[in-house]
Amino acid sequence: MTSIYYTWNVSSSTAMNRNTRPPIQTRKSDARLPSGGGRGDGYDQHTREFALDADQDGISNDAFFEDQRQQGRYPCNKSVKRWRDLRLQFGHVRACRRTGNARATVLRDHNIILLALYRMAFPKATAAEVNAFLYRANYGNMNFRFFSASQICEAEKIIGLTRKRGSTTAYQALRPINRQKRWMFWNLPYPYGIADIRRQDMIDLDECGVEMTDADRSLGKAYIGHRVSQPGPYSKSTKINLLLAISGDDINRWRWREMWTGEGTTGTRMITFIQRIINDIGPGTAQRRYCFTMDNLT
Numbered sequence: 001m002t003s004i005y006y007t008w009n010v011s012s013s014t015a016m017n018r019n020t021r022p023p024i025q026t027r028k029s030d031a032r033l034p035s036g037g038g039r040g041d042g043y044d045q046h047t048r049e050f051a052l053d054a055d056q057d058g059i060s061n062d063a064f065f066e067d068q069r070q071q072g073r074y075p076c077n078k079s080v081k082r083w084r085d086l087r088l089q090f091g092h093v094r095a096c097r098r099t100g101n102a103r104a105t106v107l108r109d110h111n112i113i114l115l116a117l118y119r120m121a122f123p124k125a126t127a128a129e130v131n132a133f134l135y136r137a138n139y140g141n142m143n144f145r146f147f148s149a150s151q152i153c154e155a156e157k158i159i160g161l162t163r164k165r166g167s168t169t170a171y172q173a174l175r176p177i178n179r180q181k182r183w184m185f186w187n188l189p190y191p192y193g194i195a196d197i198r199r200q201d202m203i204d205l206d207e208c209g210v211e212m213t214d215a216d217r218s219l220g221k222a223y224i225g226h227r228v229s230q231p232g233p234y235s236k237s238t239k240i241n242l243l244l245a246i247s248g249d250d251i252n253r254w255r256w257r258e259m260w261t262g263e264g265t266t267g268t269r270m271i272t273f274i275q276r277i278i279n280d281i282g283p284g285t286a287q288r289r290y291c292f293t294m295d296n297l298t
């Protein structure tokens with residue numbers, strides 16, 4: 001039993017070796033010398049500490065180190081002096097992270113968190129409003145500074161915010177008083193609601209103003225420094241106004257409309273239009289009472 005088990009174990013191991021892929025063993029490219037000019041790789045941490053130790057022992061100017069220094073394999077005396085000052089000032093000689101000489105963001109630290117929270121609550125806030133909020137949040141900080149619009153925009157890019165068209169949500173529709181009015185409108189009889197008004201006795205009325213330029217897209221993309229300009233069939237157009245009323249009566253199928261150009265809907269034009277509808281449908285009675293529904297009644 002022992003020999004059989006040993007044979008099976010060896011055969012299974014051999015099968016696993018045949019099925020296992022060999023290591024890739026991709027070699028790294030040659031490191032560029034720091035003193036070779038261009039974008040060379042900086043001296044590593046161990047080389048920096050070794051050079052400081054050699055300088056401290058007084059052997060950094062020996063023939064061997066001078067030969068390596070001429071070939072760019074050993075740091076020059078200027079670099080060693082800079083590392084010596086760095087150790088005295090900060091207690092270490094660690095290299096800086098490469099940033100392409102980009103300057104640090106002015107709006108940073110906890111102010112970025114405050115900016116993110118403020119944009120969640122007020123996404124349409126201006127730069128002046130952002131500054132006012134950050135000043136109030138940092139009240140008492142003598143080192144606080146106001147930020148320019150470009151500095152705020154740069155910080156917003158870091159946290160992933162982009163500029164886009166916004167929308168407005170009417171939260172006042174969920175207030176208790178407005179929810180009560182809505183319930184009254186649908187469930188109470190005249191004159192508090194329309195519960196006793198038949199659908200065919202309702203007349204829906206609305207108005208609008210349309211221009212051809214409304215179909216022109218206002219956002220686009222172009223190369224940096226160039227305007228988003230596109231030839232179009234129009235740059236200005238005449239405003240077309242429309243007053244439209246529709247009756248729910250399936251028999252008469254009343255439709256009223258009025259179109260004109262120029263100024264928008266005035267109170268006089270609205271009253272004239274309603275009087276025209278009343279003349280067509282006739283006076284209401286106790287048995288049949290018509291109901292106008294419209295928005296922006298004021």
